[in-house]
Amino acid sequence: MRLAKLAISLAYLLPALANAESEIRFLNPPGLFQPSTFSQIATVREGRLVLISGQTARDAQSSIVGRDDMKAQTQQVFENLKVALAAVGADFADVAKLTTYVVNLKPDDRLMIADAIGKYFPAGRRPAHTLVGISALAVEGLLIEIEAIAVIPD
């Protein structure tokens, strides 16, 4: 009887413990190609929604870091995303989706972004991702902008 009760309370507790870690489940369903740098699907059932404005390669003084250098700009964007996430107690593992905008998108840009994702996101927790080539960003000299949707425990 006592054992049965323990089993029941464990059954309730375990999902709760799993949720305390993350509100997001990532999925790559059969029938879609199996990417290593993003997830085809992220699902969220509850939690606090976090929307991060498009981050660009500007430092705290608002100067552009890495002019004409896509790799340096990408690195700065991820560092800014880290600061924005940390401000609300989140980190990269809490990100459900990224949208990346690149000025005059070239094939090499995708590899640089994939490198950064590999560095900042744990394997198996790579968010859903949309990559868009565009004609310009808000300020001349910026090459890449990334916005994020995250979910943290409520």
Added chain:
Amino acid sequence: MSEKQFVNPPGLKPLGMYSNVACARGGTLVFISGQVATDAEGRIVGKGDMEAQAVQVFENLKLALQGVGAAFHDVLKFTIFIRNLTPEARKSVMNVRGRYISQTRPPAATMIGVDRLVEEDLLLEIEAVAMVDDK
């Protein structure tokens, strides 16, 4: 009652009036389609005039928000697409936006320059994510 939080953390200087981070819980999530400068009959308003088009876009966003019992203070984030994005175009749009949103709790934002929008004469399009209180 939904609860919203708008944050500009130290180390991230916003380029204009917006918050780098917006958080929300406890309400219904609302996605507003990209609004353009068309009137109720679908005619383009303010051809060649970025500021006039921006006003029409924000009036349309207001109608869209009202349609679900929401208002501008419920908006968490805008995505702003501008054709031929120049500093002047950016300033015009930000000026108009400033008249509609809270100055102390501005929503998050992403601004993008695009080659063209769905119709040749459209100069900007703005979509929004909001959270409205559950009834």
